[in-house]
Amino acid sequence: MKAATILGAALAAVAVNAGVVPRDTANNDGLTEPPALADLLEQAKAQVIGNVTENEAKMRKRGETPRCTVRNLVFRREYGSLSKAERLAYVNAVKCLQSLPPRTPGDAAPGAKSRFDDFVVTHIQQTLDIHYSGIFQAWHRWFVYQYELALRNECGYTGYQPYWDWPKYATAPQDSPIFNGDPYSLGGNGEYIPHEGPIITPPPGIGGDSIPLPAGVGGGFVKTGPFANMTVNLGPVGGLADTAPGPLGGLGWNPRGLKRDLGGAMNMRYANYTTVLRLLTQPNVDAYRIVSEGIPYTPEIGPHGGIHYTMGGDPGGDLFTSPGDPAFWVHHGQMDRMWATWQALGIFSNTRYTDLGSGRYAHRTWDNAPASDLAQLTDVIDMGYAAPSTTIGEVMSTTGGDLCYFYL
Ligand SMILES: *[C@@H]1O[C@H](CO)[C@@H](O)[C@H](O)[C@H]1NC(C)=O
Ligand SMILES: *[C@@H]1O[C@H](CO)[C@@H](O)[C@H](O)[C@H]1NC(C)=O
Numbered sequence: 001m002k003a004a005t006i007l008g009a010a011l012a013a014v015a016v017n018a019g020v021v022p023r024d025t026a027n028n029d030g031l032t033e034p035p036a037l038a039d040l041l042e043q044a045k046a047q048v049i050g051n052v053t054e055n056e057a058k059m060r061k062r063g064e065t066p067r068c069t070v071r072n073l074v075f076r077r078e079y080g081s082l083s084k085a086e087r088l089a090y091v092n093a094v095k096c097l098q099s100l101p102p103r104t105p106g107d108a109a110p111g112a113k114s115r116f117d118d119f120v121v122t123h124i125q126q127t128l129d130i131h132y133s134g135i136f137q138a139w140h141r142w143f144v145y146q147y148e149l150a151l152r153n154e155c156g157y158t159g160y161q162p163y164w165d166w167p168k169y170a171t172a173p174q175d176s177p178i179f180n181g182d183p184y185s186l187g188g189n190g191e192y193i194p195h196e197g198p199i200i201t202p203p204p205g206i207g208g209d210s211i212p213l214p215a216g217v218g219g220g221f222v223k224t225g226p227f228a229n230m231t232v233n234l235g236p237v238g239g240l241a242d243t244a245p246g247p248l249g250g251l252g253w254n255p256r257g258l259k260r261d262l263g264g265a266m267n268m269r270y271a272n273y274t275t276v277l278r279l280l281t282q283p284n285v286d287a288y289r290i291v292s293e294g295i296p297y298t299p300e301i302g303p304h305g306g307i308h309y310t311m312g313g314d315p316g317g318d319l320f321t322s323p324g325d326p327a328f329w330v331h332h333g334q335m336d337r338m339w340a341t342w343q344a345l346g347i348f349s350n351t352r353y354t355d356l357g358s359g360r361y362a363h364r365t366w367d368n369a370p371a372s373d374l375a376q377l378t379d380v381i382d383m384g385y386a387a388p389s390t391t392i393g394e395v396m397s398t399t400g401g402d403l404c405y406f407y408l
């Protein structure tokens with residue numbers, strides 16, 4: 001009960017009502033870390049460790065052996081907080097994955113040239129089922145976990161998946177340890193090419209005005225850092241202003257250079273500290289997902305879309321092929337960190353590990369169009385040729401089933 005009381009105080013301090021800007025950020029621009037956020041993150045971690053400890057004690061009393069204990073619980077960390085040696089180990093493991101042969105058969109996706117590409121194929125094939133639908137969060141949790149496992153088991157990486165703490169570098173993500181182009185980064189920004197920002201064009205059935213988004217300060221090929229001149233094999237499927245769609249619906253071979261369009265305008269607008277506090281204080285999963293993912297074909301694209309567009313470029317700016325930019329994985333590391341933290345803060349109603357919601361994104365189809373049933377915990381998360389499949393229910397907790405991790 002002690003932890004609950006402390007958490008209660010922290011939640012009260014940031015005004016838990018949906019849509020209310022937390023008090024201590026109401027008067028700033030969301031670019032300075034608010035103390036209330038640090039409190040929430042600490043409370044979430046304490047909750048998770050407390051649950052694991054309690055669960056272990058209960059199981060031992062029953063003569064059972066718990067899978068996840070405080071001794072094997074691991075912590076994923078912020079990219080910039082890793083030592084240079086740790087960042088380099090991560091980078092080298094990703095390059096290793098890009099050098100291993102694919103498991104995807106050539107006739108399924110001739111563009112898949114590496115183990116790294118296996119993951120891109122799986123995402124391309126399922127894009128229209130796994131976004132704005134009830135499986136989104138769980139699917140991407142398992143996707144990132146399997147990528148982390150491949151780095152560890154197939155490429156000798158001994159660390160864990162790092163994450164991109166969106167607001168931390170919001171004014172200039174291109175200068176962050178993730179993208180500054182030094183040997184420990186995930187490569188630099190694209191070369192600067194004067195250009196307009198991306199434009200969201202509602203499809204004919206939906207209609208509405210086109211929505212211009214802010215441009216980054218890159219736009220061209222990545223020429224610095226470990227992924228300079230990296231070859232992208234798959235995609236794009238669509239939606240890129242200056243790159244035509246690749247063959248076979250994006251599954252054919254379409255070798256080209258990695259492009260990025262990082263910049264602060266998009267990052268500050270869509271993923272600042274105010275955004276993160278607002279996200280973590282949403283009362284239920286339906287509300288959480290609206291804040292996190294925004295609403296398709298409106299200017300409110302949420303931090304999920306906002307950070308995808310902050311990366312921009314090719315394949316980063318193509319929803320389907322985006323896992324083909326190594327930075328996808330630190331973005332979705334943070335997506336998972338946010339969800340796991342929000343789940344752990346739900347102790348007043350312990351349904352956040354079982355409730356998939358009933359709102360517009362809770363169904364089996366993209367934004368419930370065409371209308372479909374609500375997703376269920378027994379629904380299968382299919383990893384295609386990339387990795388083993390599981391079910392939504394198996395991954396609702398990061399300390400249940402096969403999983404045993406949380407975030408520092
Ligand atoms: C990238 O390719 C260009 C030629 O296209 C070459 O001049 C440059 O040295 C390469 N950079 C790296 C870091 O490999
Ligand atoms: C911070 O993000 C929110 C959306 O989450 C946005 O409404 C606000 O304008 C952003 N602040 C800045 C300075 O862009």
Ligand SMILES: *[C@@H]1O[C@H](CO)[C@@H](O)[C@H](O)[C@H]1NC(C)=O
Nearest residue numbers: 051052055068353397399400
């Ligand atoms: C607590 O841990 C158990 C098993 O490790 C897990 O199944 C459950 O979902 C966890 N609950 C919370 C609230 O973290």
Ligand SMILES: [Cu+2]
Nearest residue numbers: 123130131140
């Ligand atoms: Cu995705």
